[in-house]
Amino acid sequence: MNKETLQQSMYDLIVETSTNLPKDVRRAIRSAKERENAGTRAAMSLDTISNNVKMADDNVSPICQDTGLPTFKIKTPVGVNQLEIKEAIYAAMVQATKDGKLRPNSVDSLTGANSGDNLGLGTPVIKFEQWEEDYVDARLILKGGGCENKNIQYSLPCELEGLGRAGRDLDGIRKCVMHSVYQAQGQGCSAGFIGVGIGGDRSSGYDLAKAQLFRSVDDVNPNEDLRKLEEYVMENANELGIGTMGFGGETTLLGCKAGVMNRIPASFFVSVAYNCWAFRRLGVKLNAEGGIAEWLYQEGEKIDLTQGSEAELETAAADAGEAPNVVTLQAPITEEQIRELKVGDVVKINGRMYTGRDAIHKHLSDNDAPVDLDGQIIYHCGPVMLKDDEGSWHVKAAGPTTSIREEPYQGDIMKRFGIRAVIGKGGMGPKTLAALKEHGGVYLNAIGGAAQYYADCIKGVDGVDLMQFGIPEAMWHLNVEGFTAVVTMDSHGNSLHEEVDKSSLEKLAQFKEPVFK
């Protein structure tokens, strides 16, 4: 294979995967849109997601700012030099990072240092397999961290909330899979896709689960039992009412694929890999020179998800038929302004906000803030940023990150620094809810994965602090216009997340009775 050609193919695979949602995934999202009633929060979120998918495609920019842990699966004929392919992938990763198609995402687990180019111990993941065909098949998945954190592994038999005993049989497996969807709530940017691995050990079980994510969304499982399981889960998981982003709604799951392998007598694992709606996985067949001969997962027409969608965030109703209260906020915000906000209100933000995620929250818990945060807004976000030749920073992608990781710190930090609003996704827990009430704060849920949509609202980067934490973790000072999010936790003790969790658990309990005997 020609070195340059191969490297270009790997680069194209990375860029396409990051920026262009596959056709099978688009089909699944379109069906979800068709099921949601116009005017609901779920329909509104799906419209934002649809716009975002189109913007990413048009701008050739990341669909979601979290370009994940890139995982390559490569099948090679006997005699092909796998080391050459590895080198080409490494070089393509570095280039794609420089070009803002990937976020620098490889972090030293002990020191926290970001390698800056996506290379490092264990990153990217490249798995090779030999096969009898005479061409190379290269596939890539960019699976982000929020959904990865919602993966779950069950060891049968076990007791499950809502569902009771899950035994060592197909019905026990069914219960685990239903539970896996419930426990993810909106935090993995639902509606999601799940890969289920039945059997194996703890590591091969997860590998099998993840391998299912390389199946086409609309294929049919050739194993009769697994086909029934997949169909059952698709039909019933959507009854849980978790909905897009966990806002409640008709579609919670967009795909379910299960695979099976043998186990040893003592172990019986059911492993579930959860993937967000931003299901970025593509593949190519290579020719003898290393050029792209064919793209995979691209059968059928390419759906423009924005076609036929009209609802905008601000016109969407909190409940069908009822227009939401739309409030414009500009920092510094007063306690009175915050106390007026209620769950379901739509907020449009103009002016300044500061990004802060994991490293910043830990830092602020025992250090002073680099800026005055009194009355200010914190955005849980790790953007993709590029510096131009003049040294100015530009936002390439900037959606929210999962807020629950900041639960141990958030309440204390808000009170200590006088922060009035935090924006993120997936909601937060009781400690933050109590702090919002006591201090007069609000939690705003942005649409997870809508990184282009939000990047477009950011009109300028006014500064940056704590760059030592790396690009995704630094505190960026952003100037925004019309940045839209929904109040999901208010200062009166109300939490939409708590409500949806409670009602979905009640619904989960309806699936307690045996189905597969």
Ligand SMILES: O=C(O)C[C@H](O)C(=O)O
């Ligand atoms: O790291 C991020 O930017 C987001 C992450 O994928 C998440 O879902 O929390």
Ligand code: SF4
């Ligand atoms: S922010 Fe949401 S859409 Fe993006 S990688 Fe994380 S889970 Fe996926």
